[in-house]
Amino acid sequence: MTGLIQVSTATEHRDAAVTLAGEAVRLRLAASAQIIGPVTSVFWHLGEYGTGEEWKTALITTKDRYAELEAFILANHPWQNPQVTAVEIVAASAACATWAHSAVNAG
Known part of the structure; x- marks a missing residue:
């Protein structure tokens, strides 16, 4: 186990995704x-079936930082109720895992 997770969300516009991701990384809530x-x-939303074009954002962080990253996404996302999910990273190169842990725990 790596102690890392990949957190995903999506936005309607590329610029919103870049802003959200950039600030999360700048604040060290995510390594990348x-x-x-x-x-x-x-999807189904508010009882209606729909489709849409979105920009998916995948952020790498540690399990320990998930709650902070989730709170940040929910507070800064342009949608009122965005999908925020996380999956465990069960394997990663040693160098990658070390870097990611260092990136979110620095400062």
């Missing part, structure tokens, strides 16, 4: 972030 898109999402 990747913005992928546009992607097509298919």
Whole structure:
């Protein structure tokens, strides 16, 4: 086990994703972030079926920092109720894991 997780969310616009990810990394809530898109999402929301173009944001952090990162995303996301999910990173190179832990625990 690496102690790392990948936290995902999405935004409607690329600039919002870059801003959200950049601030999370700057604040050391995440070691890094990747913005992928546009992607097509298919979903149920407020009782209605829908599709939309979104920009997925994947952030790497530690399990210990998840609550802070989630709170930051929820407070700064342009949507009122964004999807925020996390999956455990079960394997990573030793150098990558060490770097990620150092990045979020520095300062």
